[in-house]
Amino acid sequence: MRRIKIIKIMAIISATLVVGIGSYWQHRLTPLRKTRVAQTSIPTIFVGGDYARAFSTDGFVHRLTAAHLMTKGLVVHVSHAGHVTVQQFGPLKKQPNDSGYLCR
Structure with missing residues (x-):
């Protein structure tokens, strides 16, 4: 009992x-x-500092994505040795008047 x-x-x-x-x-x-944000075709680029890791940045990325304020499109990792690794999470759109690629 x-x-x-x-x-x-x-x-x-x-x-x-x-x-x-x-x-x-x-x-x-x-x-x-x-919060209401005007959508543009210009991507926002977040550059983490020396000690920025997924643990310190994924929280706000998740919250902003859940609130439909951003879309995670591309993550670029640069190692201390200068090696670049690119992860694409969303579609990238080429602008007709520009040679660069922009996140949608």
Whole structure:
């Protein structure tokens, strides 16, 4: 009997924790959902600093993508030795009046 009571209490605590974290996450996204940004064909380029890693930058990229304020199109990694690795995440569009490629 005591074991069932402990299981019920743990279930209630777990459910409360899940609902609380979900509510907090939605609350954090509210300002981003209200933000309106004019869309242009000019890409925004984010250049991370010396110690920028996926752990420090993926959070805001995910939040802005979830709020439909940006689209992750291309990631370029440059190693300390100068080796370049390119990852394409979205379609790139060539502008008819330009020789460069722009993210959509």
